[in-house]
Amino acid sequence: MVQLAYIVVAFRLTHGALMNMDGFKRIVRALLCAAALTSCGTAQVLRGQSKNHPLPRIVQKDGRYALFVDGEPYLILGAQANNSSAWPAMLPKVWPAAEYLQANTLELPVYWEQFEPEQGHFDYTVVDTLLAQAREHRVHLVLLWFGTWKNGSSHYIPLWMKRAPQKYPRMIGAKGLPVDSPSPFATATLQADIRAFSALMRHLKTADEQRTVIMMQVENEPGTWGSVRDYSPAAQEVFEAAVPTELLTGLHKQVDAGNPNWQQAFGEDAEEYFHAWSVARYIEQIAAAGKAIYALPMYVNAALRDPFHSSHPPRYETGGATDNVIPIWKVTAPSIDLLAPDIYMEGSAEYLKILDLYHRPDNALFVPETGSDSKYSRYFFAALGNQAIGFSPFGMDYTKYANEPIGTSQITEKSLELFALNYKLIGPMQREIARLNFEGKLRAVVEEKGKPTGSLQFGKWNVTVSYGLGQFGRENPPGNAEPTGRVFVAQLGDNEFLVGGYFCRVDFHLSDGASGKQREYLRVEEGAYKNGNFRAGRIWNGDQTDWGLNFASVPQVLRVSLGTY
Numbered sequence: 241m242v243q244l245a246y247i248v249v250a251f252r253l254t255h256g257a258l259m260n261m262d263g264f265k266r267i268v269r270a271l272l273c274a275a276a277l278t279s280c281g282t283a284q285v286l287r288g289q290s291k292n293h294p295l296p297r298i299v300q301k302d303g304r305y306a307l308f309v310d311g312e313p314y315l316i317l318g319a320q321a322n323n324s325s326a327w328p329a330m331l332p333k334v335w336p337a338a339e340y341l342q343a344n345t346l347e348l349p350v351y352w353e354q355f356e357p358e359q360g361h362f363d364y365t366v367v368d369t370l371l372a373q374a375r376e377h378r379v380h381l382v383l384l385w386f387g388t389w390k391n392g393s394s395h396y397i398p399l400w401m402k403r404a405p406q407k408y409p410r411m412i413g414a415k416g417l418p419v420d421s422p423s424p425f426a427t428a429t430l431q432a433d434i435r436a437f438s439a440l441m442r443h444l445k446t447a448d449e450q451r452t453v454i455m456m457q458v459e460n461e462p463g464t465w466g467s468v469r470d471y472s473p474a475a476q477e478v479f480e481a482a483v484p485t486e487l488l489t490g491l492h493k494q495v496d497a498g499n500p501n502w503q504q505a506f507g508e509d510a511e512e513y514f515h516a517w518s519v520a521r522y523i524e525q526i527a528a529a530g531k532a533i534y535a536l537p538m539y540v541n542a543a544l545r546d547p548f549h550s551s552h553p554p555r556y557e558t559g560g561a562t563d564n565v566i567p568i569w570k571v572t573a574p575s576i577d578l579l580a581p582d583i584y585m586e587g588s589a590e591y592l593k594i595l596d597l598y599h600r601p602d603n604a605l606f607v608p609e610t611g612s613d614s615k616y617s618r619y620f621f622a623a624l625g626n627q628a629i630g631f632s633p634f635g636m637d638y639t640k641y642a643n644e645p646i647g648t649s650q651i652t653e654k655s656l657e658l659f660a661l662n663y664k665l666i667g668p669m670q671r672e673i674a675r676l677n678f679e680g681k682l683r684a685v686v687e688e689k690g691k692p693t694g695s696l697q698f699g700k701w702n703v704t705v706s707y708g709l710g711q712f713g714r715e716n717p718p719g720n721a722e723p724t725g726r727v728f729v730a731q732l733g734d735n736e737f738l739v740g741g742y743f744c745r746v747d748f749h750l751s752d753g754a755s756g757k758q759r760e761y762l763r764v765e766e767g768a769y770k771n772g773n774f775r776a777g778r779i780w781n782g783d784q785t786d787w788g789l790n791f792a793s794v795p796q797v798l799r800v801s802l803g804t805y
């Protein structure tokens with residue numbers, strides 16, 4: 241403003257004689273405007289600085305979790321691109337899918353082979369492109385470090401490492417042959433990974449004061465297919481030695497006497513537990529080094545085993561955070577904030593069980609990958625109902641790669657439609673939904689094949705959810721032709737609820753039917769959240785409430801006030 245006053249005075253002195261009052265006022269207005277814009281610009285620059293963007297972090301309160309971004313609970317409405325899509329040349333095929341989905345967060349890999357093409361020389365150009373384009377598209381990023389492990393192998397290590405297999409060895413299987421999986425006892429590989437991941441975190445710390453990147457995935461589905469553990473001499477020596485006391489203590493494991501080795505301590509689970517510990521210990525060192533530089537939340541994703549435990553290794557990937565070894569990972573890798581299931585099991589019994597297994601008092605639930613077939617789309621609500629901090633279908637881009645049969649055969653707007661509906665509904669109120677979940681006020685239910693109804697309980701109110709009904713009249717629900725129904729209900733007050741969903745009918749009843757009282761819809765408002773406040777656009781009544789609250793394929797959010805008579 242002082243500068244502005246000088247300019248005005250100077251202008252008057254030099255041009256005063258020639259200018260009428262109107263002209264003078266016009267110039268003053270223009271200068272004031274420019275000053276306002278400059279201060280606006282300054283505000284924007286300031287907003288881009290880290291002091292206005294506290295570090296994203298996982299917060300726990302009363303056994304519930306939230307991912308805080310910019311200081312408030314944030315819900316990841318995610319999309320993960322295909323494995324080879326995070327190259328600048330492919331990004332034009334990625335953004336349109338993310339936009340169509342209305343994702344607020346994109347999960348993209350950082351490839352070690354690209355990031356460190358020569359030992360000790362780091363190439364930040366691709367990461368910088370991801371940051372710049374994410375900002376242009378106003379989405380956050382979760383970066384996936386494809387380092388030592390990618391799906392149990394190490395196919396993303398740089399060429400200079402692949403050319404030195406003696407130095408960066410694979411595991412040895414029970415029969416003495418190499419297995420296509422990196423040895424968690426390979427110290428040179430570990431040191432190289434620590435250096436590379438640290439370089440990445442150091443770069444993000446300075447290049448991303450805006451906190452475009454909100455979380456890091458350390459490795460990808462680490463562990464091993466085809467061998468329960470490493471049988472190399474280095475691994476064997478540790479397997480035969482005493483189990484570390486910290487692990488036994490952390491697991492609250494009572495041992496009879498002395499220092500048991502793995503076999504003595506864990507019997508038939510010994511080899512599997514040993515491998516989980518070996519991999520977790522390796523990854524802990526990478527995550528700890530990265531966090532010491534830049535403490536973003538970090539997670540490890542897991543390839544799963546049958547949640548009803550009907551299979552045994554090596555039929556699933558061992559070493560990773562399968563449900564049976566979560567406690568080992570928790571004790572061994574404290575720098576990892578959460579263990580996250582990649583869910584490609586379409587059946588609702590399995591899917592819901594997995595959500596339950598990873599939603600634990602010591603683990604925030606996050607679904608970083610799930611199938612791209614639209615059948616999986618409803619599980620976004622199931623994840624919400626388990627207080628998930630985020631959800632992300634896999635392979636969400638138009639590069640023409642599709643991972644059928646675990647995903648859909650083609651990614652098109654049509655195939656993405658039911659996923660897009662989720663984010664269309666929740667996107668405008670993701671902060672409110674994340675907060676309600678953090679406060680333990682939200683529940684959700686999804687349709688299961690062969691089960692035409694579901695229910696949710698909120699104290700004296702029972703919510704019934706029916707599938708496959710028309711919107712008028714009362715009859716027995718047949719279920720939808722495909723199980724697409726989904727709904728969330730959040731309690732705002734004793735008798736006040738927020739409800740949103742698709743392909744179902746929702747009705748409220750008094751749980752205590754014996755009281756002789758009936759439920760009355762006092763007021764049902766359809767609206768949306770703006771700046772944290774619910775604004776009603778219309779009131780539902782008549783056909784829209786007489787038979788219950790019907791949700792079709794339109795994104796609709798209701799605030800429901802209940803009474804009794």
Ligand code: DGJ
Nearest residue numbers: 323391460461582609643
């Ligand atoms: C799980 C992995 O984490 C992904 O990177 C990808 O390989 C899918 N499986 C299969 O498309």
